[in-house]
Amino acid sequence: MASSARPATSSPSPLSLGPLIMGGAGFSYQLTTDPSSLPAASILSRAFSLGIRTIDTSPYYHPSEEILGAALSSPEITTTYSRSDYILMTKCGRLSSDKFDYSPSWIHASVARSLSRFQTSYLDVVFCHDVEYVSVPEAVGAVGALFELKKAGKVRYAGISGYDLDVLVDVAVKVRETYGMPVDVVQSWAQLTLQNTRLEKQGLGRLREAGVRAVCSSSPLACGLLRDGGVPVGALGDWHPAPEGLREKAKEAAEVVHGRGQKLAAVALRFAVRRAVENSRDGVEVATITGIGSLRDLEENVETARQVLGDGIRPEVWREERGVEHGNSVDRELEEKDELLFEQVRNVLGSWVDYDFSTKS
Template sequence: MQTRKLGQTDLELPILSFGASSLGQEFRSVQLDQAIESVHTALDCEINFLDTSPFYGRGMSEVLLGIALRGVPRDEYLLCTKLGRYDLQHFDFSAKRVAESVDVSLHRLGTDHLDIVLCHDIEFVPLDQIVEETIPALKKIKESGKVRYFGISGYPMKIFREITAQCDIDCVLSYNQYTLQNRRFAEEMVPELKSKGIGIMNAGPFSARLLTQTAPPDWLKEPEEVKAAARNAAEFCQKQGVDIAQLALQFSCANPDMATTVAGSANPDNIRKWKKWLEEPLDQQLLKDVEAIFEPVMNIGHKEGLPENN
């Protein structure tokens, strides 16, 4: 698996990373043996950067990931987890909870250090707290050796702009905004982040199943015209004998500015398929045809979090 350096850190990340949200049953019920096999399959495929959060399955993702990693040498994988978001409406970015959250994650994951910790979905809280309390707390934890690097994750472009203008952080993770249909992150933020040496990570190449042959979840907030364009694009790809998910994954992983793209599945067959797709060339003509279908809705997204953070 090809790797890329994450900003100014010493981390070399695979261009495709394993997202463990599915281990938390965020999309469907998952059996223990299936969860463990998925993690081991990812490692066998050289997908050795593993991303999770206490929010995924309300702790289940971290627990199952920790079980799956028992007996695997710690130097054979890199771990990223998050903090601050613990339920759909429960957010706590206080310094006290930052310290507690890191310790709980270390216990669940069965390790003595985390390679990356991200403040999770900070658009749902006033950004002043992130600047004045959360990040200073993370700096102390980094100095202790429990965390190697830290950053922020979320959806609106404004949160990245505001935080990186006021704080020194190591990396950011944006989701659903560098895809076949939405390029806002690359266009609006990547040049600025690169100029500051901040590591850039992308997640959600399939945009919560929008860019697959499977129906998206009911909770997906994208406007109906975006969903309709995605259905048309999926049907067009299918007529060409290609799964739109393949094109979506190849496109997101091809950008050299993204150190890695995080995709999640608790299905080992999917993970093997993704690795195979990345070994095949990106069909440039098919990409142009699909971009033409998405052109009327390109970069259209939705609001997320507090109004002032959008």
């Protein structure tokens, strides 16, 4: 890499990720059958040039870390960008679909492995992955290990991720009580989407009270549910948690949107980005993580997000203007049309609106 200088060990400045983050799960066997065939370096180079400078992944998204690490170390990236030009986020604690290790020793080992894969001396953010699958004390202890790694300069910000909002809040509250400092950032997936807005209704206020100042809303398409063609199926088969009834309604919604000359994926992404920006207030910044698995995905997602953000897609502009909050929507006519589409889609989804994937039914 062009530069892998270790960051200062003093407390870093407040975390600002920009409004749009590149998700790395698209380079995994969960979402594709041959992730190693993807042009990762070209995708990253184009993403950086378009203004996306934050990357999120996990060892669980095998082999995403290895692919992205090799790409970031390639001349296609290093001849133009230094390590300080982008933000690296990864995770720890989840080993497989049903195996977790939140022990402090493994947290340290996992971070060391990620540092090696990315060929860097520090990671900007590390999340404890899917905290709802372990006990609250285990999760709190793992965050404590990340705080130790912060002091050592190997991690800049410590976070937690998961689906269950109540568990995320419980862990955030207990971390602050235990260590006298808050979790830096929380990642919640598929909870601020056209199908489910529980994050803004039941999560953000409580996380703010727990001292959290940055929230990542991932899976704006509900892991591929809100798109034409149904949920994605990779080499690991159909793992999507949506019941058949919800899947059928999502397909029906896609047909309705198609009849209006739009694609459900684009409408859903505009909804998620807009709601994230609108909820970036009162000291909490909300960013959207969108999955990228090809140059076409990247171009389409950025073009869609720009319809909401304009130049605010670039982190430096976002920090100055905060996008929609300061009137930076570039297409008011589209915004008005979208509001009607949003309502139509949610009417089609009916009782499945705000359905919780963790519901046992």
